[in-house]
Each structure stands twice: as C-alpha cells, then as structure tokens.
Amino acid sequence: MSSKKKSENTSALTETKASQKLNHISNASKSRIREIRKKAENIEEIIAGLLAGNNTQLSKAITLTESNAKKHDAAVKKIIAACLPHANKSVRIGITGVPGVGKSTFIESFGNFLISIGKKVAVLAVDPSSSVSGGSILGDKTRMEELVKSDQAFIRPTASGDSLGGVARKTRESIILCEAAGYDVILIETVGVGQSETAVHSMTDFFLLLKLAGAGDELQGIKRGIIEMADAILINKADGTNEKAAKYAKAEFKRALHLYPEKQSKWNPKVKLCSALHNSGIEAAWKMLSDYFEQTKNNGFFEENRKLQNKYWLLQSIDERLKNEFYQHEDIKKALKIQLKKIHLQETTPFEAADYLLGLKR
Helix, strand or coil: CCHHHHHHHCCCCCCCCCCCCCCCCCCCHHHHHHHHCCCCCCCCHHHHHHHHCCCCHHHHHHHHHHCCCHHHHHHHHHHHHHHHHHCCCCEEEECCCCCCCHHHHHHHHHHHHHHHCCCCCEEEEECCCCCCCCCCCCCCHHCCCCCHHCCCCCCCECCCCCCCHCCCCHHHHHHHHHHHCCCEEEEEECCCCHHHHHHHHHCCCCEEEEEEEEEEECCCCHHHHHHHHHHHHEEEEHHHHHHHHHHHHHHHHHHCCCCCCCCCCCCCCEECCCEEEHCCCCCHHHHHHHHHHHHHHHHHHHHHHHHHHHHHHHHHHHHHHHHHHHHHHHHHHHHHHHHHHHHCCCCCHHHHHHHHHHHHHH
C-alpha cells in the first residue's frame, strides 16, 4: 500500500508515533500569542458573530457560560440577554442509552441525514469527567469524524462534572446560544441511563432512548424510570446476525410500553429498529419525531411543556445559587472545617453540625 493511500484511510482515531517538539515558532510570536490570550474577550464581537452563525464566536460564548469565575458573570448575562429574543426556534432532542449502545454513531448518522434535508444541527455531547483533570474523557468530536466536517453542524463536548445524570451545569444556557446561532435541531447526548436522566428530560422536547437487543433490558424493572420518560425506544445495531434478536426485542418493548400510563402529551411511545452504522432506519426515526412535534404543537403540549421546563429550571437555579453562596461564605468555610473535625472526634453529629452551619447564614 502506498503512503498516499495510507494517508487517505487514516482515521482520526488512529494511533500515531509521538511527534517531535516543534521549535520553529519565534519567541516574539509566542509573546504576541500570550498577549492576545490575556486580552479580555470583546463581548459585542462575540454576540455579533454568534448571531451571524459564526461557530468560533459560539464556542467562545459557551466557554464563558461554562466558566465558574465570578469575573465572567456580567459578560454571560449580557450574552444570554442578547440571545434570548433569537432563541426557542429549534426542536430539542435528548438522546440517551447505555455505554456501547452506539449513541455517537447514531448521532453522526442522524445529524448527517438532517443536514441533507436542510437542517442545521448542534450536538451538545455531555461526556464523563476525568477524576484527575476534570476534563472530558470520550471526546465526541473525535468519534463523529464525518459530522464534524460539516459547516452546518456544531459539536460541543462538555465534561459532566458532578452534575445530575451527566448533564453539564450550563447545558441549558448552551441550548439558548445554539438556537440564537441559527441551529434548528439541538441534540443532547448524555453519559448513560438511570433515574437521574430526569435532568435531560427537563430540558428537551423529545426524549429518545437507544437500546441494544439481547442486553436483558426488556424485562429489567430497574429501567422502569427511564422507559417511562422515553417518547420512543430505538433499538440500534439491528443488522446482520443481530437483526432477528432486534426484532424480538422490539416486540418485547412494545408489549411492555402498554403497561405504562398515558403520557400528558397524548403521544403513544414508539419502538423502532435502526442500524446507525448502515444508515438504516434513520429517515424513519426523523419521520417519527416530526409526527410527534406536529401532534404536540397542535394539542398545545409542546408550548406548555416548555413553560413547565422554564419553571423547573428557575427553581433549580435558585437552589444552585443558594448552595454556591453558602459554601463560598467566609464564615461558613472556617466553621465547616471546625465542624468536620468535631464530627471526626465524635463531639457532634452531622445533623447537629448542619443545623449550626445553617444558623450562621440566618
């Protein structure tokens, strides 16, 4: 095989030998780069670029939004305020499933299909966090090699941190920014499945659960919570020798869904097959989602659900702000160390210590 052919077939996931350290950048250039990075971002420039659909400015805006630094608060408020009049014009789809179910492969295939019919697609992929660096582990931009090349797609991997269900703390604000940048389909990929995926459900219009055939999930009562929230179950990897098992799983899930109460949306959850690897069932999945959006917009549930979600996130924001202010209070920081020491020495209980600390804030 020629070196040219090897280069053409090289994947972004291909392991290569460590490259030699580059020394051709002059010290003067390095200094200029450092100075540029030190300069405060021009907020007006970020807003203008974002509203014009510039992905670089969108990325900068999301980075500021995800920052925990107090110095960025005013800039974030200004960006969000400028974007709100241009938001709420997309459909928001939550996608979840156990690791290995093929979420990234499905999103890439689904995203490419949506682009082919004239949609702009933003993917907010919430990755597991590294316990060491706090950064994103999986790197969805690397795993979605084809989709990332499109100028009609925007992929933003975000470390989940310690947030509920692997949903990044600022994901909801990121949705607003993506909508303002002109993306009309927002896909939110989560870390995994479980009761805590309520957080994803509370910020999306449609909740899609990806499943594998033969994984034993059909009869597991422990998955009841996640299935109750799902608007559709898509059995992935329904190809080759696995196709028969996928059809059997489809029948089992359809029977199981009849046992669940009727949804407020009046939508009957569907079970479908697909093979993201072979682009099979992708168009049918979008047709199903389109039917859902048409039905829920006609019966008023779509708009009412958005209002309920806004209420939920208002209360969540208050809870988060109160918790942050509590732990950042200087008196609390000092007293917390003392109370922890007393607990270790068995001089007090965690409950008594909590009452004492909360009394300091009154």
